[in-house]
Amino acid sequence: MTDAPRFKAAPAEPLLRLELWGGLAETSARFTSAFGAVLPGPGQAITVSGLRVIWREPGAWMIRVETGERGATLDRLMEIAGADGAVTDISGAATRCVLTGGDWRVLLTHGGVFDAEDPAFAPGCVAGTVIEHMAVRFDVITETRVDAYVAPSYAVDLFAYWTSVARGLDVTG
Amino acid sequence: MTSARLPAGGLINRTRTISFTFDGQRYEGHPGDSLASALLANGVGLVGRSFKYHRPRGVLAAGVEEPSALVGVGVGGRFEPNTRATDLFLYEGLIAQSQNRWPSLAFDVGAVLGLFSRFIPAGFYYKAFLGKPGLWKVYEHFIRHAAGLGKPPVAADPDSFDHRAAFCDVLVVGAGSAGLAAALAASATGARVILAEQDTRLGGGLLRDPAEIDGAPAADWIEGAKATLAARGVRVLTRTTAVGYWDHDLVTLSEKLTEPGQVPAPGEPAQRLWRVRAQRVVLATGAIERPLPFADNDRPGVMLAQAVRTYVARYGVTPGHRAVIAAGNDDAYRTAFALAEAGCEIAAVLDSRPPSDSPIVRAAAERFDVRFQAQAARAIGGAGGLTGVEARTEAGALTLTCDLLAVSGGFSPVAHLHMQAGGTLSWDEATGAFTPDQARQNQSTTGSASGLDDLAEILAEGWAAGGAAAHGLGKPLPKGGPPQAAEAFPGSSNSVAALAPPPGTDLKHTFVDFQNDVTLADVDLAWQEGYRSVEHLKRYTTLGMATDQGKTSNIIGLARLASHEGRPVPEVGLTTFRPPYTPVTLGALAGHATGFHSAPLRRPALYDLHAARDPIWQPVGYWMRPRAYPLAGENLHAASIREARAVRETVGWIDVSTLGKFEIAGPDAAALLERVCATTVGKLAVGRGRYTFMLREDGLVMDDGTVWRIGPDRYLLTSSTGGADRMAHHLAYVRQVLAPQLKVAIANVQEHWAGIAVAGPRAKALVAELTGLAEIPRHMSVARGVIAGTPVLILAASYSGERAFEIYAASQEIAPVWTAIDAAGQALGGHPYGIEALEFLRIEKGHVVVGGEIDGRSTPQDLGLHRMLNPARPFVGAPALQRPAFQSQAGRLQLIGLESEGSIPEGSMLVRHAPGEPEGHVTAASPRVLAQGSVALALLRDGRDRMGETLIAWSPTRGVSAKVRVVEPVFYDPEGARYRD
Amino acid sequence: MLRIVCPHCGPRAQVEFVFDRALDAILPLDASPAEAVSRLYERDNPRGWSWELWRHTAGCGAWLKLHRHSVTHEIDAVQTIGDLA
CATH class of the missing domain: 3.30.70.1520 (Heterotetrameric sarcosine oxidase)
Structure with missing residues (x-):
């Protein structure tokens, strides 16, 4: 696991x-x-x-x-x-969310279009993209931590979405 | 029907049983069974009734191409109609039912329609109602009930569905022998590989035909391959169908985590849609066997020859006890051997080809009664099953008794994804097959999908394809070589196209498209009536338009059309291949975006504080804003009138945080604003603001707002909520594309600044009390202060028409500011107000709004804003304003006001008398806030010249109208006296 | 869903971008009324290659010139506008 x-x-x-x-x-x-x-x-x-x-x-x-x-x-x-x-x-203008754990890359592929699983997207890299129609910006801090920025108006829904995804996460997929 | 479970064999788990229900009857099967195999094992051969004629139908195939064995499965919101029993795997408690029959499958009243088949061929209802349109409404009711296959569920789907993105170097579609070989080769080079297989297990044809690969039984080789791929980090997805090939090598995969109707594990989605962006795609999608055309070829008991082997080898089921095999290739002979091995009698093999020398044919001829140049002409039997076959042989007609007829009309490579990717096909006349030819994207096709039929060749080509795909991306060629195969009867299957029925066959009962009940007679009828193009053939007969998209029928229909045309098949052409390859549920496509989440929701910073008051909410774009805050017993109207009166008489406060807001800084800030805004801006002194509006490039009004000089080189621009994203894009366009030389920076601060508008005769006192400021800004001035310990920016602006102040604070700090205003305001006898009250107030003042009076069709002149235009004309829209069409106002819709004693229907047309030609429309209407009667804003042709005229505001769709009088578009304090202290 | 290679961000999905207009539909602020009408309403709409103006709105916000074939959707060039990388 x-x-x-x-x-x-x-x-x-x-x-x-x-x-x-x-x-x-x-x-x-x-x-x-x-x-x-x-x-x-x-x-x-x-x-x-x-x-x-x-x-x-x-x-x-x-x-x-x-x-x-x-x-x-x-x-x-x-x-x-x-x-x-x-x-x-x-x-x-932005709410910051801190994602930790080895599988943040998998979580960020859900509802998204960005290759978060690419090892080249490494600490020191940032990327703006879309998750479930919301613009988000990722800032990779370490191999096990990424900061995600989203407009505060969308924050509640984005966190609710990640919560439901994490519940059913296929961590081996 | 005499299908039954064999005493041993199959890849099913015989140590466990699974109970399931079909048409209310309980049965048992084993893990690994499909619903079709479990039904056959239980001797159930009648599975459904056909679409139009209600003919009894059984199981034809063993895969996704099944056209007849369609069932509804699941309960409540999980019910899925039209599910192929061959593509549905048993789970405990599965509940399935047959379709399109009443009252029961065995005794179906609809079958009487079969007796009238003469009168209801293809195109019958198009012809029947020509010239009699009224009758259609009567008959349509009955036709609707008689037609259709499954019934959709009516309850909401309780499950969740997931979407994921994935990226890879090589995507391999299909994990049969070619696909596995390709995945092994590609992953050996270190490439990032994804392997997708629609079945529950890997192996494809290896699950049906015995073989040895690299010295081991195929099953062991498959397990080994699986382990190797896992060790290399290959993402192997089973029960995952590649359903669409889109632009730039994007392939969508539909993954079933649960079988149709099955309850998912808690928290898990039922299905997942993958969007895979690949660099290369290897299509190892296999080939689908074709049925043969002969009379009553749709009877239960007629099956595809490879499918029969699948039931024996994979599911341990024999579909019958005495079989006839009818084919035009060597592959079908394997079915004779497999059935014989399982204890089935072989009555005869009918080979449509001349006698051949191939090893398998010779071996078969020694053991079975093999007839060459022989074809099946009619299947004999009924709902109870097949009882025999009429054959045409060289020796003449022959009737054979049997309960199973295994047919093979050849193989159609699965070229769907290749074609969706914009590829071309080449036609092989001998085998009657289209194979992928040229690729337009980065796809390649291998295995039986490229027309191969020898296992050794398939493994070699699959390996080469996988290696080439990775090599094309700069990876080295894979070390080692392709897996080596050993079979009992190796070599090609020498397939010869068997697309035409024997001479003298009853074409009216020779089915081509089983699912839509299209016969060869229908194809002939279409051709006779002049529908000669393949596109017309499809739509006139509905051939290929059912949920199986013609997988077993397209080529046969096409060949019939070609033979009428006297042209080769490829010249007649094919219809377009469209996604999805197999049906995808709407849930899988929607993913998370259902119900509450079907549109994004943007919450203002004060959302929770508003929610605590239980307001009536109003969606504004994606935002949720309070429409009104009703007190006990109030409806919307009562609440809004009370709130609006509070603003006119005392004080009110409203959340205006959703407005578009931009901070424009730099020496050229004013210059930028004068290019975006059509008014002057550069003349503003520090600390002052003004109303402004913006035009599109075609000179029409796009948005409006206010601009404030909050520092020597810094301005705050506000604009409408709904147009905020458009304004952000527009500002960036002007800045980067039209005027890149300007020294200016633009920050989108829509969500940084939250704002509360405080308005009314007591507003100034309220602000003084809360800020302790000695000097309260006069109308259109700026000040800074502190409220409840929070720094605030105070813009003295008014939308309501009363003395007002927009109080801005950083959104994370706005809550205590609202609370303080709320408490102090209530103490003064005031109320919070929502956007309904705001509407009443702004209509009385004649303030236009984006989406209402500003609907993208009005020039500044139309709206009475032309005196505010910047005479220097440096702004977007200035060139277009000069065009000849805008130089005269004659006939243009102009902004006017309307008065009435009663209510004025919003959105109604303005006419001289009802009914009549519309001359304008009411954009916004409201009751007068402090008096009786109503007022409205409207756009009226030549309105400015029609002051005092009486018109009717008429809405025929709502059945309402009101007498109205045309007046100036301002009903309250036209001089702005309320703004002066 | 097109794949667009942003010069700043690398290959990205189309949904992160906004198509603004054909490049020759850019109307200068000081154009004549006749030029305005022509650029706004008299469009070529070629069946084939043309230059387009896009913005990587959800990514880096950069304005980009894109060369795209309107039938095959092939994109063979993506360039930045301006020089402030």
């Missing part, structure tokens, strides 16, 4: 959106000198200085503030964006 997935809604944490209209190279440089890491590219995410930085769109990132204060982080990011972009508080 393999490790059945467990999932739990995460407590609300500040979520910020950094969007650039130009100056990608300059902004990346400012980010690197501020945080000592490179702004993640398409489909990637990194953790740096208590921030989970997730590539969201071309020129846009979603930043979850794990430790630190929302206002101060927002100001710091605005400095990094400089004249090349803007930062917006989107804390209420």
